[in-house]
Amino acid sequence: MTTTPAPARTPAESAVRLAHIMSEHDTNLYGTVHGGVVMKLIDDAAAAAAGRHAGVPAVTASVQGMSFLAPVRAGDLLTVHARVERAGRTSMDVSVAVTSERWNLTGPVTDVATARLVFVAIGPDSRPHPVPALLPDPPEESPA
Ligand SMILES: CC(C)(COP(=O)(O)OP(=O)(O)OC[C@H]1O[C@@H](n2cnc3c(N)ncnc32)[C@H](O)[C@@H]1OP(=O)(O)O)[C@@H](O)C(=O)NCCC(=O)NCCS
Numbered sequence: 001m002t003t004t005p006a007p008a009r010t011p012a013e014s015a016v017r018l019a020h021i022m023s024e025h026d027t028n029l030y031g032t033v034h035g036g037v038v039m040k041l042i043d044d045a046a047a048a049a050a051g052r053h054a055g056v057p058a059v060t061a062s063v064q065g066m067s068f069l070a071p072v073r074a075g076d077l078l079t080v081h082a083r084v085e086r087a088g089r090t091s092m093d094v095s096v097a098v099t100s101e102r103w104n105l106t107g108p109v110t111d112v113a114t115a116r117l118v119f120v121a122i123g124p125d126s127r128p129h130p131v132p133a134l135l136p137d138p139p140e141e142s143p144a
Pocket residue numbers: 059060061062087088089090091092118120128
């Protein structure tokens with residue numbers, strides 16, 4: 001088994017956007033969505049971004065921070081944006097931003113949660129596996 005990491009990648013190459021419509025099954029007695037439901041979507045999107053960067057599956061090692069900024073309701077379209085911010089030897093820091101819109105997409109987009117997690121790439125031997133270096137994103141092209 002090789003322990004050589006894949007070629008370096010930019011955050012944009014591994015970024016993940018996960019969209020999900022909240023239902024009545026996701027809500028608590030107050031009619032708002034359980035924090036745990038949002039946390040699972042955050043973990044799913046962050047794991048996908050980390051795995052995409054690493055080229056192998058990645059497991060959650062720690063949650064560095066999690067903030068819930070506004071309530072989410074049944075019928076809201078939740079969008080989870082995950083992006084690798086740092087690549088270590090086998091670990092990666094992933095930042096996540098969550099937004100919500102009413103299902104008919106006519107209202108404002110609201111920031112509802114942010115999180116920062118650490119993932120560790122796992123190789124075929126089930127041990128931590130080297131990850132590619134993280135390149136800076138290229139500067140955005142200004143409109144002509
Ligand atoms: C995460 C895990 C693979 C680390 O294994 P380990 O044998 O402790 O790994 P190492 O000591 O060799 O460390 C490997 C990397 O992980 C990082 N790391 C380990 N534990 C960490 C933690 N709690 N928080 C942040 N980073 C951590 C190390 O800093 C190191 O980073 P680097 O290679 O970029 O320098 C192991 O603890 C594990 O399998 N945990 C359970 C993961 C899991 O099931 N997640 C889902 C939970 S619901």
